[in-house]
Every structure is written in C-alpha cells, then in structure tokens.
Amino acid sequence: MRKTTYIQAINEAMRDEMRRDERVFLIGEDIGHYGGLFRVTRNLMEEFGERRVIDTPISEQGFMGMAVGAAMVGLRPIVELMYMDFFLVCADQIFNQAARMHYMTGGLLHVPMVIRGQQGGGKRYGSQHSASVESTFAQFPGIKVVAPSTPYDAKGLLISAIRDDNPVLFLEHKMLYFTRGDMPDAEEEYTVPIGKADIKREGKDLTLATFSYNLLQALEAAEELKAEHGLDIEVVDLRSITPLDMETVLTSVAKTGRLLAVHESQANAGIGAEIVARAYEEAPYLLKAPARRLGMAPASIPVSKPLEEELLPWKKNIKAAVLEMLR
Amino acid sequence: MAEPSLKASIPSAQAAVAEPTAVLATDQLLSMYRMMFLIRRVEESLLELAESGKIGGAMHTAIGHEGAAVGMAAALRKDDYLTCTYRGHHHSLARGMDPKRAICEVLGKAPGFAKGKGGSMHFVDPSLGLMGANGIVGAQVPHAAGMALAAKIRGEDRIAITFFGDGALYQGLMHETFNMAQKWKLPVIFYCENNRYSEMTPIARTSSVSEIYQFVRAYGMESIQIDGNDVEVVYDAVSKAAARARAGEGPTFIEGITYRLAGHMAGDLETYRSSEEIEMQRAYEPLTQLQQKLLDRGVPEDELNRIRAEVEEEVQAAVEYAVEAPWPDVAEAYTDVYKV
Numbered sequence: 001m002r003k004t005t006y007i008q009a010i011n012e013a014m015r016d017e018m019r020r021d022e023r024v025f026l027i028g029e030d031i032g033h034y035g036g037l038f039r040v041t042r043n044l045m046e047e048f049g050e051r052r053v054i055d056t057p058i059s060e061q062g063f064m065g066m067a068v069g070a071a072m073v074g075l076r077p078i079v080e081l082m083y084m085d086f087f088l089v090c091a092d093q094i095f096n097q098a099a100r101m102h103y104m105t106g107g108l109l110h111v112p113m114v115i116r117g118q119q120g121g122g123k124r125y126g127s128q129h130s131a132s133v134e135s136t137f138a139q140f141p142g143i144k145v146v147a148p149s150t151p152y153d154a155k156g157l158l159i160s161a162i163r164d165d166n167p168v169l170f171l172e173h174k175m176l177y178f179t180r181g182d183m184p185d186a187e188e189e190y191t192v193p194i195g196k197a198d199i200k201r202e203g204k205d206l207t208l209a210t211f212s213y214n215l216l217q218a219l220e221a222a223e224e225l226k227a228e229h230g231l232d233i234e235v236v237d238l239r240s241i242t243p244l245d246m247e248t249v250l251t252s253v254a255k256t257g258r259l260l261a262v263h264e265s266q267a268n269a270g271i272g273a274e275i276v277a278r279a280y281e282e283a284p285y286l287l288k289a290p291a292r293r294l295g296m297a298p299a300s301i302p303v304s305k306p307l308e309e310e311l312l313p314w315k316k317n318i319k320a321a322v323l324e325m326l327r
Numbered sequence: 328m329a330e331p332s333l334k335a336s337i338p339s340a341q342a343a344v345a346e347p348t349a350v351l352a353t354d355q356l357l358s359m360y361r362m363m364f365l366i367r368r369v370e371e372s373l374l375e376l377a378e379s380g381k382i383g384g385a386m387h388t389a390i391g392h393e394g395a396a397v398g399m400a401a402a403l404r405k406d407d408y409l410t411c412t413y414r415g416h417h418h419s420l421a422r423g424m425d426p427k428r429a430i431c432e433v434l435g436k437a438p439g440f441a442k443g444k445g446g447s448m449h450f451v452d453p454s455l456g457l458m459g460a461n462g463i464v465g466a467q468v469p470h471a472a473g474m475a476l477a478a479k480i481r482g483e484d485r486i487a488i489t490f491f492g493d494g495a496l497y498q499g500l501m502h503e504t505f506n507m508a509q510k511w512k513l514p515v516i517f518y519c520e521n522n523r524y525s526e527m528t529p530i531a532r533t534s535s536v537s538e539i540y541q542f543v544r545a546y547g548m549e550s551i552q553i554d555g556n557d558v559e560v561v562y563d564a565v566s567k568a569a570a571r572a573r574a575g576e577g578p579t580f581i582e583g584i585t586y587r588l589a590g591h592m593a594g595d596l597e598t599y600r601s602s603e604e605i606e607m608q609r610a611y612e613p614l615t616q617l618q619q620k621l622l623d624r625g626v627p628e629d630e631l632n633r634i635r636a637e638v639e640e641e642v643q644a645a646v647e648y649a650v651e652a653p654w655p656d657v658a659e660a661y662t663d664v665y666k667v
Contacts, residue, residue: 025480051480065470065500066472069410069474071473072459096463102663105459112666144665165666
C-alpha cells in the first residue's frame with residue numbers, strides 16, 4: 001500500500017493505458033510540453049512523444065471535433081478541457097456529435113473517447129472557471145459521466161472510462177487535486193466500474209448521496225454532526241452520474257428512511273432533483289421524511305472568498321440541511 | 328436576385344481554374360454517367376415522395392451537385408474516409424450505397440442503413456468509408472481532420488475527404504480545423520461545393536471574400552477553384568489532392584463551383600432566385616456537360632438512352648420497395664443509445 005495524490009492517480013491511469021493500448025492518445029491545450037496547466041499530464045509527452053500527446057492551439061471546437069473523428073475510426077482519444085466551463089465552447093461536438101452518433105447511425109458508428117478536466121469552485125476563479133457541469137451533461141443520453149472523489153476511484157474509473165466504447169465525461173475537481181489517498185502498488189492493475197456507487201461512511205439516520213469534492217465535505221460534515229449532535233449519517237459516493245446507481249441509494253434509504261442529495265452544480269433542475277424524484281417514483285414508502293436536494297444557489301460563482309463560500313453547498317450548508325431534516 | 332457572375336459556371340476570370348488534364352476512358356465516363364443519372368433520379372423521386380407527404384422533416388437534395396460526388400468516388404480508394412453535410416445523398420450513392428436502403432432510411436423504414444433512425448441528414452456506412460453526414464453546418468469537417476489525424480498516428484496511408492457548402496465557411500470551427508490541419512500537415516481534402524447560396528441567402532450577401540478558395544490561403548494551405556460540374560475536372564483535382572495528402576504534403580482545399588437546381592430543401596419556396604437563373608444554369612449542370620462530352624466522343628445516343636432506361640427501372644423498383652418496406656419495431660427506439 002502507498003499513498004498518491006489525486007493528480008498522480010489520474011496521470012498513472014493515462015500512462016498505464018497508453019502503455020497497454022496503442023489506440024489511446026491525448027489531445028488538448030498545454031498538455032504536452034508544459035504537462036498540463038494543473039500538471040495532470042506531466043511526463044507523458046516525454047514517454048509517448050508528440051505523436052500521442054498532442055498540444056493544440058486554443059481551438060476547443062476544432063480539437064474536440066477532431067477527437068470525435070479519430071474515435072469514430074477506432075482510436076481512443078483522451079481530451080483535456082483545461083477548465084470544464086469550456087465545454088460550452090465546443091458543446092455541439094460533445095452533445096450533438098459524440099453523444100448522438102451511435103444512436104443516429106443506428107449503431108453503425110460509436111465514439112470511444114474520454115473528455116476530462118477539472119471543475120468546481122473553491123479557488124476563487126470566478127464565474128467562467130468554476131462551474132460544475134454534471135447536471136447539464138445528465139440531460140444527454142449517449143454520454144456517460146463519472147466524478148470520483150478519491151485517488152483510488154479516480155485511477156480505477158479513468159481506466160474504465162478509457163476502455164469504454166462510449167464517450168465518457170471524467171470530472172475532476174480543482175479542490176481534490178492535491179488530496180492524498182491509499183493506492184495499491186503501481187504494478188497492481190484494477191478498475192472501478194462505471195455506474196456503481198460506493199458507501200464511504202455507514203450510518204443509520206440519513207442517507208447523504210453525493211460525489212466529487214462534495215463527498216469530502218459531506219464526510220467532514222458527518223463527523224461533526226456525530227460529535228455535535230450524535231447523528232449517524234450514511235454517505236453514499238455516487239461516483240457515476242450517468243448511469244446513476246439508484247439501487248445503492250435506495251438500499252441505503254431503506255435503512256435510514258431519509259435522503260439528501262448534494263452536488264455543486266445548480267440545484268434548479270439538477271441531478272439532485274432527479275435523485276429525489278426517482279426516490280419518490282421508485283420507493284416512496286421508504287421515506288420517513290421528505291427527501292431533499294442541496295445544490296449551488298441560483299447565481300454564478302463570484303471571486304470574493306466569503307461570497308463563494310456562501311453559495312457553494314459545502315460543509316456548513318450540508319450540516320444546516322441535515323439538521324433541518326432531522327430536527 | 329441573380330448575380331451577374333452566375334452567367335458562367337466559373338464565375339471569376341482570375342480564378343485558379345484547374346485544367347482538365349485527366350482524360351478518362353469512355354467506359355469510365357459511361358459508368359460515371361450512369362451513377363450521375365442514378366443520383367439525379369433518386370433525388371427527384373425523393374422530392375416526389377416528400378411532396379406526397381411520405382417524408383417528414385428536412386430533406387436536402389443534391390440535384391446539380393452530382394459532379395462532385397461522382398468525380399470524388401472515382402479518384403479515391405475504398406478505404407479513404409469521407410464525411411459530408413446533410414446534403415449528402417449523392418456522396419453516399421456515388422460511394423456505392425444501395426439506393427433501396429438509402430430511400431428506406433429517408434422514409435424511416437426498417438431496412439434503412441440506420442434502421443430509420445438517421446434519415447436524410449445522417450447518411451452513413453463505414454463499410455464504404457462513409458463516416459457520417461451531419462445535420463450541423465460544418466460539424467463534419469473536424470471529424471474528417473480527426474480521421475486524417477488517426478491515419479497519421481497509425482502510420483497508414485489512407486486519407487480523408489470532407490464535403491461542405493460555401494455556407495459552412497463562416498462557422499468558426501472550420502477555421503480552427505483549417506489551421507490545425509495545415510499546421511500538422513494532415514492527409515485531408517477540404518472540398519467546398521460552392522452552389523453560391525447559404526441555404527436561401529446568396530453568397531454576395533454573406534461573404535467578405537469574393538473568391539472563397541482564397542480563405543485558406545491565409546493558413547498557407549494549397550487551394551484551387553474548379554468547375555465542380557465537370558466530372559473529369561473534379562476527378563483530376565481530387566486525384567492530385569489525394570496524392571499530395573498521401574505523400575505527406577498536407578491538406579488541399581478544393582472549391583468546386585456548382586449550382587443547386589432544386590430548392591435548399593423539399594418545400595423550399597425559392598423566392599430568392601428567378602426561374603431564368605435556374606434555366607440558365609441547366610446548360611452547365613453536370614449531367615448535361617457529361618452527356619455532351621460522351622456524344623462528342625461518338626457514343627451513340629441509343630447507348631445513353633439504354634443506360635437511362637436501366638437506371639429508371641432500378642430507381643422505380645427501389646422506391647416501390649421502400650414504400651412497401653416495414654416500419655422498424657418500436658423496441659428499436661430504445662436501442663443504440665450506448666454501445667454495449
């Protein structure tokens with residue numbers, strides 16, 4: 001057993017898959033010679049050369065579209081978006097092209113590609129570099145969405161995403177990059193399946209379903225709620241947004257009778273609303289109290305530290321929501 | 328209203344017009360004539376089906392554009408990749424798509440190549456190198472560049488060609504793609520079918536550049552303007568561009584001047600051009616040009632009549648087959664969302 005950072009785990013997953021599979025290549029802005037703005041692709045150009053680690057001009061539509069084309073003929077591109085907010089610049093290539101291609105060709109074409117990069121608030125990047133995008137992507141069938149919270153899950157899920165025959169959005173969080181976690185030895189190969197949630201903390205009073213950096217915030221909130229109020233919160237790490245593992249969520253709700261879904265994208269029409277709606281549709285009899293969602297307030301993310309903290313659904317807001325539900 | 332430049336098939340005296348150096352054998356020209364007439368008749372039949380209410384949505388025919396498709400198909404290898412626009416029936420038929428399956432697809436019938444899910448705007452058949460027609464203007468262009476990039480990464484000598492209209496030139500991702508393709512010397516051919524209208528708006532009202540083959544010269548890309556209605560000229564230009572691409576010399580931009588004889592889509596009111604303009608263009612359209620060329624070479628009129636009768640029968644049979652073909656099972660609505 002060893003410990004690595006979240007960044008290192010992602011870097012290892014790409015390195016290992018590129019060694020294993022000639023079809024895998026990287027494309028994006030400043031990923032090669034510079035090693036990525038956040039150093040996630042560090043040393044990969046040195047090992048795999050400019051043929052498989054491609055620095056692009058600042059042309060998100062163009063290189064996203066080229067990655068789609070390369071995937072359509074059997075390569076496995078991993079596209080880095082420097083900030084996930086930039087998906088809006090190349091949204092047509094992601095949604096109308098990559099996500100719909102298999103369906104509208106009646107299964108004749110498929111697009112095995114990974115789009116990865118970091119999202120989220122917490123570093124005072126302001127409105128156009130801090131958004132969380134998972135709820136928007138969940139509106140589009142044809143693309144899978146994963147958002148791991150630990151280095152172990154990050155490596156295992158990225159390997160699964162690269163091997164998947166569909167487009168997969170791999171969401172990192174800027175607040176997770178320097179977190180550290182237990183990892184098997186570098187030589188030990190493992191994967192984490194897409195579409196499987198994981199119970200990260202057991203409890204009996206309330207099910208808190210979340211993912212990505214919110215998972216860490218939820219775990220801290222749960223510890224404090226235990227210490228301060230004697231509450232036992234069960235924390236479910238969804239890990240995948242599409243497909244959503246409602247089975248694990250509902251199994252947990254069967255035990256706790258209460259459900260709070262938390263995410264950093266907008267609460268309005270967000271993935272939390274979907275989780276709550278499905279709990280009511282699929283198993284309303286399990287709920288002892290109204291299920292709730294907690295997401296980003298209806299505002300853009302501001303630069304000022306106290307304003308940013310006010311809006312993000314982090315520990316303080318999570319604790320307040322739980323206490324309201326269990327009062 | 329009609330532009331003065333529409334009087335000739337090639338509108339500009341200063342254009343870098345390719346001379347038709349390749350002279351194809353008469354047999355080959357005859358098979359091209361057959362394919363061109365087949366495309367024409369499939370398109371005309373589809374317009375009739377649309378008028379009778381059997382086709383929903385938007386359908387864009389390539390009547391008048393046949394030269395680009397048939398010249399290209401003869402110039403490229405079977406394993407070269409192709410992407411195109413929603414006006415893409417002609418490329419697919421020219422590369423060998425079965426008219427029966429094509430018409431079924433447009434009608435949304437089960438034997439369609441995509442089980443009726445793609446329809447007119449999404450013609451595709453990877454076994455023929457047809458890697459997708461696209462409903463979004465310009466979106467297929469980076470795909471072809473990506474396929475060329477894939478060929479380069481794999482060390483293969485196949486190339487990619489992408490077709491788009493003059494209307495696509497004003498989309499930003501076109502220029503992102505031109506820049507990267509030229510910078511990386513990708514084996515790709517950018518073929519612009521310039522029919523001089525962006526949907527319903529004439530080029531004089533859209534473009535700040537009067538000769539659009541000059542757009543890419545800013546990127547240092549080889550570019551050429553040709554008579555896209557002369558199948559031999561198209562064949563020659565695409566052959567040369569393909570040779571350049573395979574030799575690692577990078578992309579070529581071909582502006583093939585053409586003219587759309589039917590509306591932008593079925594049901595187009597065509598208020599933006601005069602019937603005189605359309606009639607004038609009939610003298611330059613690909614079938615007329617090729618027919619004259621064949622007659623000049625001494626091919627008897629009867630031979631052409633025989634070919635047309637054969638095609639007529641084939642297309643009629645394909646239409647009847649498609650009209651009678653079954654709808655897909657409703658369970659198909661839920662399949663192919665993800666590849667499993």
